[in-house]
Amino acid sequence: MKLISWNVNGIRAAITHGFMDVFNELEADVFCLQETKVQADQVTLDLPGYYQYWSYAQRKGYSGTAIFTKVKPIAVTEGLGVAELDQEGRLLTAEFADYYVVCCYTPNSQPKLKRLAFRQTWDAAFLNYINQLNTRKPVIFCGDLNVAHEEIDLKNPKTNHHNAGFSDEERADFTKLLQSGYTDTFRYLYPEQGGIYSWWSYRFHARDTNAGWRIDYFVTSDSLQSKIKDAQILTDIYGSDHCPVELDFAN
Numbered sequence: 001m002k003l004i005s006w007n008v009n010g011i012r013a014a015i016t017h018g019f020m021d022v023f024n025e026l027e028a029d030v031f032c033l034q035e036t037k038v039q040a041d042q043v044t045l046d047l048p049g050y051y052q053y054w055s056y057a058q059r060k061g062y063s064g065t066a067i068f069t070k071v072k073p074i075a076v077t078e079g080l081g082v083a084e085l086d087q088e089g090r091l092l093t094a095e096f097a098d099y100y101v102v103c104c105y106t107p108n109s110q111p112k113l114k115r116l117a118f119r120q121t122w123d124a125a126f127l128n129y130i131n132q133l134n135t136r137k138p139v140i141f142c143g144d145l146n147v148a149h150e151e152i153d154l155k156n157p158k159t160n161h162h163n164a165g166f167s168d169e170e171r172a173d174f175t176k177l178l179q180s181g182y183t184d185t186f187r188y189l190y191p192e193q194g195g196i197y198s199w200w201s202y203r204f205h206a207r208d209t210n211a212g213w214r215i216d217y218f219v220t221s222d223s224l225q226s227k228i229k230d231a232q233i234l235t236d237i238y239g240s241d242h243c244p245v246e247l248d249f250a251n
Helices: 012-018 017-027 116-134 168-179 183-190 221-227
Strands: 002-007 028-036 049-053 065-069 075-078 090-093 098-106 139-144 182-183 216-221 228-233 245-249
Touching: 002 098, 002 216, 012 017, 012 183, 028 098, 028 139, 049 168, 065 090, 065 098, 075 228, 090 116, 090 183, 090 221, 098 116, 116 139, 116 168, 168 182, 182 183, 183 216, 183 228, 216 228, 216 245, 221 245
Parallel strands: 002 028, 098 139
Antiparallel strands: 002 245, 028 065, 049 065, 075 090, 090 098, 139 216, 182 216, 228 245
């Protein structure tokens, strides 16, 4: 089974930059999107053979997630079940027979970490949420998690220390999550692989110089480690400031 996750930084913009060609070429069994930036009446995708599920932010042109899947889920739910965290369309959960697939767009802490408190509230609620799911069946979660976990996960760790996405608090929260029984699939398979990133700022020609960050992930319950076949970061695919990430998984 192939799963793809991609922060498209606006699905309408991505469509004008070849999204459908990428979607058709990748032929994923499950395709998750973050930062769709649309409302229900603003985009229609013709995806034969796929069931489509969308979660929209209350604020127009902001956030949003989607899951497209060849197999119809048992159930699909939105949000964490925490009212103050569920206004931005940041979470979709699809339940399948043997596991859950969770598409997540984690809040950015923003410049000067002005939204760090909200972000940490999210991190705690998200961990509680996936832990509850994990008591019932294993979890595969993916998306733009807005954190570079270790120094190997970004080009310039020293100059970005304490910036959003590389603060001590965010990194510690992600460490806590992994230590709670979850596997960062890319780092599990490629523990020493540096220089491969999933996001580059549009400023300063960052993608041209590969001054990037690895902030897009597939993470699984530890119990699924034996089923992880490969995890890739598809750096040759354009159309957003992020590239897609892939998980190849044995059913």
